[in-house]
Amino acid sequence: MTRTCLAATLYRSTLALMLSAGTAWASEDIADKYPQSELYDKPVQVLPGVYSAIGATAPPTYENSGHNNNLSFVVTGDGVVVINGGASVRLAAALHDEIKAVTDQPVKLVINENGQGHAMLGNAYWADLGVDILAHVDAIHEVEENGDFILQGMERYNRDKAEGTRVVTANLSFEDKHVVEMGDMVLEVLHLGPAHGPGDTQVWIPALSLVIAGDIAFHERMPPIFADTCTSCWIETFDGPFMELGATYVIPGHGHPTNMDLVVAGTSDYLRDLRDKIAAHIDAGGDLAGAYYVDQTRWRHMDTFEELATKNAGRVFEEMEWE
Structure with missing residues (x-):
């Protein structure tokens, strides 16, 4: 067995043990796990060459600097691919500092997993360095339409930490699939279909059986359901198509690296359960006011439950009322 294969086997075994033991759970009650940095937490190596700075599972705040999603990067041997631009230029710079501590390879590509602020407001930092930025066409449209509004929201909670941030759209786009061949790595940048929001993007690394899933997959915090x-x-x-990838390892948009079983439970099972509850409520003649109170106690263990459960129920009612 080659050294590379042995290293991969050891990392996979370690990660599998960590996941099965349930030792990687996050908490929305910790304001900042890495106070010496703008990042919420220091990047960890998930598999050989793949790192992720795991964000808070709480809403964005001044204390967590808006780092409430996962900022990942892949060291390919001939450059670095970053997944998510970050919620501000300061946060992007902090991530870059950590990348430079790992490797002297330059960042050659940034991928935005969607058009939300924590995925793209740091684009200005990378663009100023001359780095290409890739996003799905729908995510680019989202930024073009709502970027200024998203920036203003970040400025309200982030105050002085928002300094220097401006809206920059990706200069590269794709629709269904974009293949990145760089160094020793092949990354398939995918849009598998409509999910959490416009332009949801997944990064599939077949050689590692790893998907950097973005916001199609949740497990530690409750999935937010938007009006659209x-x-x-x-x-x-x-x-x-997401399950058909057959991934062994999943880096979700929020929360620690995990496996398919846990994101099925936290995403598909949750959505099905909520839709079943709302369908029963509608069949019983229930209205929107009552929909907010359908029983979601099964999911109370998930972070952001208090912020999202009733909102999600109301939005699903409005969706299903016309189905």
């Missing part, structure tokens, strides 16, 4: 989210479409995309 189609939950039936999300389930169809998740249970279909």
Whole structure:
């Protein structure tokens, strides 16, 4: 067995043990796990060449600097691919400092997993360095339409930490699939279908059986459902092409690296359960006011439950009322 294969086997075994033991759970109650950095937590190596700075599972705050999603990067041997631009230029710079502590290879590509602020507001930092930025066409459209509004929201909670951040859209786009061949790595940048929001993007690394899933997959915090989210479409995309990847390892958009079983429970199972509860409520003649109170206690263990459970129920009612 080669040294590379042995290293990969050891990392996979270690990760599998960590996941099965349930030792990687996050908490939304910890304001900042890495106070010497703008990052919420220091990047960890998930598999050989793949690192992720795991964000808070709480809403974005001044204390966590808006780092409430996962900022990942792949060291390919001929450059670094970053997944998510970060919620501000300061956060992007902090991530870059950590990358430079790991490797002297330059960052050659940044991928935005969607058009939300914590995925793209740091784009300005990378663009100023001349780094290409890739996003799905729908995510680019989202930034073009709502970027200024998203920036203003970040400025409200991040105050002085927002200094220097401006809206920069990706200069590269794709629709269904974009293959990145760099160094020793092949990354398939995918849009598998409608899910959590416009332009949801997954990065599939077949050689490692790893998917950097973005916001199609949740397990430690409750999935947020937006006004334009189609939950039936999300389930169809998740249970279909996403599951068909056959990934062994998953870096979700939020929360620690995990496996498919846990993101199925935290995503598809949750969405199905909520839709079943709302369907029963509608069949019984229930209205929107009552929909907010359907029983979701099964999911109370998930972070952001208090912030999202009732909102999600109301949005699913509004969706299903016309199905």
